[in-house]
Amino acid sequence: xxxxxxxxxxxxxxxxxEYRRTLIACHKRGITHVFSHILAGMHGITAVQVRRDLMxxxxxxxxxxxxDVKILIDFIDSILYSENTMNVAVLGMGNxxxxxxxxFNSKQxxxxxxxxxxxxxxxxxxxxxxxxxxxxxxxxxxxxxxxxSIVIISLPSSLAAQYAVPIINAGIKGxxxxxxxxxxxxxxxxxxxxxITTILEKxxxxxxxxxxxxxx
Amino acid sequence: xxxxxxxxxxxxxxxxxEYRRTLIACHKRGITHVFSHILAGMHGITAVQVRRDLMxxxxxxxxxxxxDVKILIDFIDSILYSENTMNVAVLGMGNxxxxxxxxFNSKQxxxxxxxxxxxxxxxxxxxxxxxxxxxxxxxxxxxxxxxxSIVIISLPSSLAAQYAVPIINAGIKGxxxxxxxxxxxxxxxxxxxxxITTILEKxxxxxxxxxxxxxx
Numbered sequence: 001x002x003x004x005x006x007x008x009x010x011x012x013x014x015x016x017x018e019y020r021r022t023l024i025a026c027h028k029r030g031i032t033h034v035f036s037h038i039l040a041g042m043h044g045i046t047a048v049q050v051r052r053d054l055m056x057x058x059x060x061x062x063x064x065x066x067x068d069v070k071i072l073i074d075f076i077d078s079i080l081y082s083e084n085t086m087n088v089a090v091l092g093m094g095n096x097x098x099x100x101x102x103x104f105n106s107k108q109x110x111x112x113x114x115x116x117x118x119x120x121x122x123x124x125x126x127x128x129x130x131x132x133x134x135x136x137x138x139x140x141x142x143x144x145x146x147x148x149s150i151v152i153i154s155l156p157s158s159l160a161a162q163y164a165v166p167i168i169n170a171g172i173k174g175x176x177x178x179x180x181x182x183x184x185x186x187x188x189x190x191x192x193x194x195x196i197t198t199i200l201e202k203x204x205x206x207x208x209x210x211x212x213x214x215x216x
Numbered sequence: 217x218x219x220x221x222x223x224x225x226x227x228x229x230x231x232x233x234e235y236r237r238t239l240i241a242c243h244k245r246g247i248t249h250v251f252s253h254i255l256a257g258m259h260g261i262t263a264v265q266v267r268r269d270l271m272x273x274x275x276x277x278x279x280x281x282x283x284d285v286k287i288l289i290d291f292i293d294s295i296l297y298s299e300n301t302m303n304v305a306v307l308g309m310g311n312x313x314x315x316x317x318x319x320f321n322s323k324q325x326x327x328x329x330x331x332x333x334x335x336x337x338x339x340x341x342x343x344x345x346x347x348x349x350x351x352x353x354x355x356x357x358x359x360x361x362x363x364x365s366i367v368i369i370s371l372p373s374s375l376a377a378q379y380a381v382p383i384i385n386a387g388i389k390g391x392x393x394x395x396x397x398x399x400x401x402x403x404x405x406x407x408x409x410x411x412i413t414t415i416l417e418k419x420x421x422x423x424x425x426x427x428x429x430x431x432x
Contacts, residue, residue, distance in 0.1 A: 010422075018414055025397070044400050079421075082427075096315035098311050099310070099315045174420065190423050190426065192415050194412075195234065196316065197319070197320065199392060202229045202408065203390040203391070203408050204366060205296050208298045211298075
């Protein structure tokens with residue numbers, strides 16, 4: 001597989017991940033080929049967008065029958081995933097941490113949640129949803145011993161900031177922060193601040209705007 | 217408060233929601249004024265972006281002391297929120313549904329989760345995290361009786377599609393879909409498909425890309 005030299009835009013990466021899941025669902029239902037406009041329709045976007053995304057990763061289609069589903073899945077896999085599984089740790093094993101763990105580890109991803117951390121003495125030292133849960137004070141040692149490169153932060157927002165330095169010291173390369181406190185890291189650490197409140201507020205705003213439009 | 221006539225871009229709405237939470241945190245700590253570059257730094261963006269967003273909603277600053285924190289919070293509130301509380305229902309009261317409910321309802325939002333639905337007979341008919349949980353078969357009646365305008369879908373992905381028609385029939389105006397199956401709705405219904413797997417895969421991709429760059 002040749003290496004892609006140009007960086008792929010973030011939004012394209014997001015859509016590739018989404019196409020992949022749709023394609024896997026198609027594959028399971030015995031669908032072997034799919035046209036760009038069908039794939040586009042399933043995602044509420046245009047066929048031009050789908051073709052542009054796939055062109056960006058160097059994939060072209062058999063236009064008579066559409067894209068070969070299996071080949072396209074493998075191709076996207078080669079772009080999105082390392083050959084090695086990436087180990088992820090969850091910081092904060094409350095409801096959200098447990099929901100995330102159950103959710104991710106039930107999927108066939110090349111990214112696995114392999115460790116959890118919590119401040120609670122009740123959780124630390126136990127296995128929760130088949131993964132070991134450690135006390136957060138041991139964060140740096142456990143990360144080093146278990147080749148963890150990404151952390152998901154599902155701690156209470158008020159606690160998150162104090163773990164920025166341990167995360168940096170442990171050599172973590174990617175952070176997915178679900179708290180409502182945005183976290184900044186030095187260059188070289190990939191960060192996604194991903195507060196779900198923001199998205200609910202956005203939906204609410206556009207619902208309100210539509211209602212106001214209708215009332216005018 | 218005058219009505220904003222031009223539509224505000226989605227990304228600006230997201231950032232306003234984020235600024236608002238940071239400003240509330242500042243306000244609680246007794247900070248009365250904040251400069252645009254400070255607010256920008258807290259969010260990892262440029263001061264120009266902050267000023268542009270606030271200009272879009274018609275807010276201007278006292279440049280000597282920075283923005284007045286309390287006034288700016290109230291101003292953003294007037295843009296983001298209706299005067300009336302918006303009622304939200306959660307479809308699917310598993311770990312993720314419960315995590316979302318706890319998370320949102322612990323915040324001082326003008327958007328409240330006021331009802332939950334589940335397919336499990338064990339959950340339906342009970343109160344979970346202080347909100348009533350109904351059987352999903354009663355969705356349309358409960359929505360009508362409780363003035364619910366937004367639903368959050370945290371069902372297993374395989375179940376989500378069958379609830380598109382009830383959601384339309386019930387007159388729901390906004391959908392926040394956390395499953396991995398994108399849902400499409402007729403125009404007039406605001407939809408955010410928000411699969412958290414996508415974001416983890418994106419972080420993993422950029423971590424991988426950075427590693428490959430370092431190895432070259």
